[in-house]
Structure formats: structure tokens, C-alpha cells
Amino acid sequence: MRKDCSSLSTLLDKYFDGETSQREQEAVETHLKECPACQERLKFMSEIEGAFRRPVLEALEKETFPWLWEKIEREIRSKPRETLWESIKRWFEITPFLKKRIWIPATVVVTLLILLISPPLFKKNSSHLPLPVVKYIESKTNNVMIYELENGKVTVIWLFEESEAESSPS
Amino acid sequence: MKPEESELISRCQQGDQEALKEIFNLYHQKVYRIAYGVVRQREDALDIVQEVFIKLYRSIKNFKGKSSFYTYLYRMTLNQAIDYSRKAKKSLFSRPTWEKESEPVDEEIQRPDSQAAQKQFEERVQKAMETLSEDQRAALILREIEGLSYHEIAEVMECSLGTVMSRIHYGRKRLRELLKEEWKG
Numbered sequence: 555m556r557k558d559c560s561s562l563s564t565l566l567d568k569y570f571d572g573e574t575s576q577r578e579q580e581a582v583e584t585h586l587k588e589c590p591a592c593q594e595r596l597k598f599m600s601e602i603e604g605a606f607r608r609p610v611l612e613a614l615e616k617e618t619f620p621w622l623w624e625k626i627e628r629e630i631r632s633k634p635r636e637t638l639w640e641s642i643k644r645w646f647e648i649t650p651f652l653k654k655r656i657w658i659p660a661t662v663v664v665t666l667l668i669l670l671i672s673p674p675l676f677k678k679n680s681s682h683l684p685l686p687v688v689k690y691i692e693s694k695t696n697n698v699m700i701y702e703l704e705n706g707k708v709t710v711i712w713l714f715e716e717s718e719a720e721s722s723p724s
Numbered sequence: 725m726k727p728e729e730s731e732l733i734s735r736c737q738q739g740d741q742e743a744l745k746e747i748f749n750l751y752h753q754k755v756y757r758i759a760y761g762v763v764r765q766r767e768d769a770l771d772i773v774q775e776v777f778i779k780l781y782r783s784i785k786n787f788k789g790k791s792s793f794y795t796y797l798y799r800m801t802l803n804q805a806i807d808y809s810r811k812a813k814k815s816l817f818s819r820p821t822w823e824k825e826s827e828p829v830d831e832e833i834q835r836p837d838s839q840a841a842q843k844q845f846e847e848r849v850q851k852a853m854e855t856l857s858e859d860q861r862a863a864l865i866l867r868e869i870e871g872l873s874y875h876e877i878a879e880v881m882e883c884s885l886g887t888v889m890s891r892i893h894y895g896r897k898r899l900r901e902l903l904k905e906e907w908k909g
Contacts, residue, residue, distance in 0.1 A: 567893045571867060573874050595900070602899055603868045605842075605849040610760050610869050613769070619752050622770060623745060626777050630741060 558585055559592055566592060570599050729793055737785050744781050751794070752777075754870065755801045761865040762805035764850060768812065772805050779804065791879055798870070798880045802862055852902040860895035863888055 562585055568574045569582040586593055689700040697713040729750075735743035752773060759772035779800060787796055853861055859881070866872045866880060877888045 564889060564893050567889065567896060568874075571874065571892070598900065598903075599896060601845070602849055602896070602903075605846045606761075606853065606864070606868050609764070609846055609850070610757055613760050613766060614753060614756055617756065617766070617770075619756075622752070622774060623748055626748065626774055627741065627745070629774070629778050630744075630781055 559589060562592070566595060567599075570596060730789075733784065733787065733789075733793060736781065737787070741781075744777065747780070748777055751797055754794070755797065757869050758798065758801045758865060759805045761869045762802070762861075763809050763812075768808060772801070772808050775808075776801050776804050795876070795879045798866070798872075799882070802866075802880065806858055806862070848903060849899070852899050855902065856895050856898055857891075860891045860898070863891040864895050867892055 562582060565574065565578055565582050569579060574582065586596070689702070691698045691700065699711040699713065701709040701711070732743045732746055736747060755773050755776050756769055759776075760766070760769040763769055763772065776797070780797065787793070853864070856864070862881060863877055866877045867874075872880070874885055874888045874892075878885050881888065
């Protein structure tokens, strides 16, 4: 097969199917005049098409269909509505969300988004103060509240009660 | 869409079985051709036609008219036929049929000049078709049996024009490779 044949390979299919533009058609026809291999290939495509179509058309010619319509009608009357399972099946067949070209890229995008936003969500906020541990100790003389922070700092608050002499009215 | 067809669909969507019958009369042969092209068995093809029209009646309310009606019907038929052949575990879409044959691949096959040779060639082509991918085979069925344009095939198969051309091109290329002993080119 010549070099030109490779470059015209796809065009030959288009030419055979009548899908070429005017310019493409002229290019193919010019090439065909000088290339027996491509002429043979075109002929072969025609033979394959015939071999594929003939059995189908012969089967169709032998068939009668009125009885088939009666069968369809009986089926529809016996079960006019589709079952729940059939509805679910139909949804799976027609929904665009289960087509590979939709759910595969969608899954990739969602996964990337999760990977991008999850670290910041779980990252500790350094400005947020850790909750202190509070201990409250009562004694006869004083009450003490002790705050212990996670960084080791300790704050002590003494609580003094007012004396009875100071609080009594004059 | 033709106005008469649009009216038929509208009536069918409202549950009018007479409208479905008219649609059946208009399209049953096309549906049968596609079904038979996939399964190559009379009984199976008839089952598929029946299932398609029953399914059509039940689901036609979902047809919004965004695509042409025949596109909608062809797509339903192709899906039903492929689904049917998978369930029945037919060998139409599996590779082994060609490879299991005991006769050698380079057996000299007569060119289809006589009727017997023609039948033999048809069987060889059919078996070679079985080795193609589902998409390649579907594209070739729509092109070579139904005579749809590339644009129409793209609409039915919900893919781009380039993808249709690719499927047809590589499908035919595969057939040439498998049948190369008959045709030197």
C-alpha cells in the first residue's frame, strides 16, 4: 500500500458512506484512478456491506407482523403500568449520571476537592486557646481556683470571703 | 419532527393505544432490522421488537422532543438488543467465536461468485462482526443496515462525529484483517 493510501485511509470510509465534502471527494477520486489497491478495498467494503445486509433484509421479507402487534397489545392491557423494578431499571438506563463520561470525571473532581479541603478542616487553629483544666480547692481559710493550661502555665486565683464585721450594717 | 408524528406521540403519551399502533406500523420494520442485525435470530429479534414497543408505551412520557423520535427509538432498540444478547449469553459480542474455529485462519475462501460461496462469505462476515466491540458493531449496523448518516449515528449513540468515524473505520479495518485471505489490498 502506497504512502498516499495511509493518509486517505479514513477518507475512503467517508467516500464509501457518501460523507465527503466536494474537495475530499475529488481527492479520493483522483487517488482511486491510480491506485488498484484502494479500488480493491472499496470493492471489498461493498461486498462486506452486502454480506451484512442481505440476511437481514431476507429475514424481514419473510416476516409478518400483525400477530406481533396483537401480542404487544395484550401485554400492555394485562400490565398497563410498569412495575417499580422496571421504573428503577429504566432510570438506570436513561439517567445521564450513570454514563461513564459523567461519573468518572465527576468522581475524580469530587475526590480532588475532598483531598484539597480536608487538611485545612482538620488543622488545629493555633489562635484558639486550649481549654484549661480547673481545680477548685476549698479550705477553712481560703478558696482557691487553679487553672492549668496545656502549655504548662498555671494560674492561681485566690478567693477571699468578706469578714462578718465589715459586711454587717451600722 | 413531522406534525403528524408529533401528534401521534402526544396521543401516545396520554395513553392512546391506537396511537401506539400507528407508531408500530410506521417503525416496526426499522426496529426489526436493527434487532436482527444484532442478534441474527428470528425469535430473539421478534422478542426484542415486542419489548421495545411495550417499553416505548410505558416510557414515552419521558420523551421531551429534544432529539428526533426515531433517534430515541433507535437508541432504545440498540440498548434493548445489546442487553438481550448479553442476558442470553449469545456469542455475538464476545471474541471466542472466531478463535474457537478449528479451521485455520488462512484458509482460502472462495470469492462470493456462486450462491453457496455467497452464503459462506455471509457467515464469515457475520462471525468476523462478532469479534468487534459493541460500539463498533452498533455503528456499522446503523450505517450499513439502516443507512443512517454519521451525524444521525452520533445522535443515536450519543457520541461525537469523530467517534462515529473512528468506530466505523476501525471496525472495517478489523474486518479486513480477519478476512484478508479473500481480499488482497
